[in-house]
Amino acid sequence: MTDSDNHYMAQAVHDLGSALWFGGTVMGVAGVNKSGADLTQGIDRVRVASAAWSRFAPAQWAGIAATLVAGLRLTQVGGRRVALQQGFARVGAIKAGLAVAGAGATAYSAYSGAKIGKLAEEADRQGNLLEVKDATIPTPATPPEIATWQRRQRATQFVVPLLAGANIVCNSWLVQSYRAGSTLKGVTRRLLPGR
Structure with missing residues (x-):
């Protein structure tokens, strides 16, 4: 396989992984978490969301791994551009930081959900009726510790698609920098900074 083939494959794996990560997270926030609101009991609202996120987790982590691993390969392939083309290294570093931060936020969101x-199961075992609006929105009657974790998860679940989406935007910039005009402009700016 030639370098250009590796670049194509790495780009495809990266883009599919990013799409899975971003799209799945948005669907989870907009659909999974809200779906429990249709159920009558708070414990069931939490259980439905927990079960759905648990089933999606392997696919989500596969998307994140594909984004990170293929991103490393794309950095290797674009090594000369890092040195020669103005802006390439900066955007590449921002993209890498966004991917790592997004993976960390995803892990924290999963931890919060767990x-x-x-806590919801413990409350149910003790015979306490759990009041929640949905999986991540408490009511005034929600036990304080559960409400705290719900707020943390809700905030983090909005941060994850923002970071994953920003990663995709940076990747678009990097892909466009491979166009001949962009390459020439970036190299010229690097070699002749006053222009």
Whole structure:
């Protein structure tokens, strides 16, 4: 396989992984978390969301891994551009930082969801009626510890698609920088900074 083939494959894997990560997270926030609101009992609202996120987690982590691993390969392929083309290294570093931060935010969101599920099950075992609006929105009657974790998860679940989306935007910039005109402009600016 030639370098150009590797670049094509790495780009495809990266883009598919990013799409899975971004799209799945948006669907989870907009659909999964809200779907429990249609159920009558708070414990069931939490259980439905927890079960759905648990089933999606392997696919989500596969998308994140594809984004990170293929992103490393794309950095290797674009090594000369990092040195020669103005802006390429900066945007590449921002993109890498966004991907790592997004993976961290995803992990924290999953951890928060696990805490909500565990605390909700404990409350149910103790015979306490759990009041929640949906999986991530408490009511005034929600136990304080559960409400705290719900707010944390809700905030993080909005941060994840922002970071994943910003990663995709940076990737678009990097892909466009391969166009002949962009390459010439970037190299010229690097070699002749006053222009």
